[in-house]
Amino acid sequence: AYEIPKRDWSSDVCSSDLNFTNINFIAASGNSWYNAFTLAFERRITSGLRAQVSYAFSKALSEGDGYASVDRTGSGPGPMRYGHERSVDKSLSGYDVGHKLSVNYTYQVPSPANWTGALKHAFGGWQLTGIVAIQDGQPFTVNNAAAATPATMTANGLTRNPSVVSGFDKEKIVQGGPDNYFDGNAFYLPTGDCAAGRSCELGNVGRNTVMGPGLAKWDSSVTKMFSLTEQWKLQFRAEFFNFTNRVNFGKPNPSIFTLANNAPLRLTSAGRISTTVVDSRQIQFGLKLTF
Numbered sequence: 001a002y003e004i005p006k007r008d009w010s011s012d013v014c015s016s017d018l019n020f021t022n023i024n025f026i027a028a029s030g031n032s033w034y035n036a037f038t039l040a041f042e043r044r045i046t047s048g049l050r051a052q053v054s055y056a057f058s059k060a061l062s063e064g065d066g067y068a069s070v071d072r073t074g075s076g077p078g079p080m081r082y083g084h085e086r087s088v089d090k091s092l093s094g095y096d097v098g099h100k101l102s103v104n105y106t107y108q109v110p111s112p113a114n115w116t117g118a119l120k121h122a123f124g125g126w127q128l129t130g131i132v133a134i135q136d137g138q139p140f141t142v143n144n145a146a147a148a149t150p151a152t153m154t155a156n157g158l159t160r161n162p163s164v165v166s167g168f169d170k171e172k173i174v175q176g177g178p179d180n181y182f183d184g185n186a187f188y189l190p191t192g193d194c195a196a197g198r199s200c201e202l203g204n205v206g207r208n209t210v211m212g213p214g215l216a217k218w219d220s221s222v223t224k225m226f227s228l229t230e231q232w233k234l235q236f237r238a239e240f241f242n243f244t245n246r247v248n249f250g251k252p253n254p255s256i257f258t259l260a261n262n263a264p265l266r267l268t269s270a271g272r273i274s275t276t277v278v279d280s281r282q283i284q285f286g287l288k289l290t291f
Contacts, residue, residue: 030086032062032093048108053101060096063089091207092139100135121226130220130243137215139208140251142187145258145267150193153200161203162187162256174210178273181252182210189257189264213249217242217278235288242281250275 036058044050063086111124142162149160164170168186175183192200220243226234256270 030063031090032060034058034060048110049105050107051103051105053103055102056100057098058096058100059098060093061090062093063087065094089207091209094138094140094208096139096208098136101133103132105130125225127223128220129223130218132218134216135214137212140210140212140254141207142182142205142210142254142256144189144203145255147258148189148264150195150200150259152193152195156194158194158200158202160190160201161205163190163201163204176213178249178252180271181213181249181273182271184256184266184270187256210254212251213273215248215277216246217248218244218246232289232291235290237286237288239284239286240281241283242278245281246278247280248276248278249273250277
């Protein structure tokens with residue numbers, strides 16, 4: 001049996017036993033926790049109108065995530081910082097959504113009783129439906145480019161993370177906006193390379209400590225059934241996806257530093273968002289003939 005090198009938890013400094021190049025620790029194990037409060041309300045408010053409101057307040061914690069479990073802005077998989085001490089990586093899961101509100105409705109537009117003939121045929125019997133979804137963003141991990149970790153650390157199975165500047169107001173790290181979603185000046189690149197017995201800092205930024213952009217979307221549709229004969233009916237449908245054409249941003253680039261000539265280099269793309277998670281407004285029309 002080999003003794004896994006001990007870690008100095010207070011300073012995040014690693015002192016590895018360099019008699020071994022690396023020790024691979026592979027285990028099919030891990031823990032996750034999920035707690036939630038949910039509330040649902042459904043009622044026919046007035047004649048022709050039905051609405052349902054659902055709300056969830058939850059927290060999902062885990063020691064690691066996989067691609068299949070992580071939604072649009074999750075952290076994705078990756079090695080644990082210390083395989084023998086999994087609690088170090090216990091944090092919000094990449095699929096954690098703190099608050100989520102969903103509203104769906106159906107409204108049968110009433111027709112005046114005095115409408116007859118062509119007027120009733122053309123303007124009566126319309127139905128409006130829709131779904132509104134609003135939710136918090138999902139957490140992600142701020143990290144460095146692979147080149148920011150010296151080869152001597154990589155050989156020992158170590159990865160260098162950023163560190164938070166002492167005294168920086170953590171409430172001001174997330175600034176919002178696609179060009180500079182988080183303030184890269186809140187972080188610095190730790191020093192040391194673990195070469196020849198020297199110490200090295202792994203960085204004190206934890207897993208999934210920055211919250212990504214939220215999401216809001218409204219999908220709606222308008223339908224109308226035309227009775228051509230007693231047996232033949234024609235349905236007209238107009239569907240509007242992302243009706244308000246809201247821009248829902250994806251996860252920003254989480255990598256902050258790399259190394260250039262053995263000196264820290266801040267990436268200009270750090271914190272920049274280049275993707276969206278919901279398409280722009282889309283409208284489609286359809287006809288369905290039943291007989």
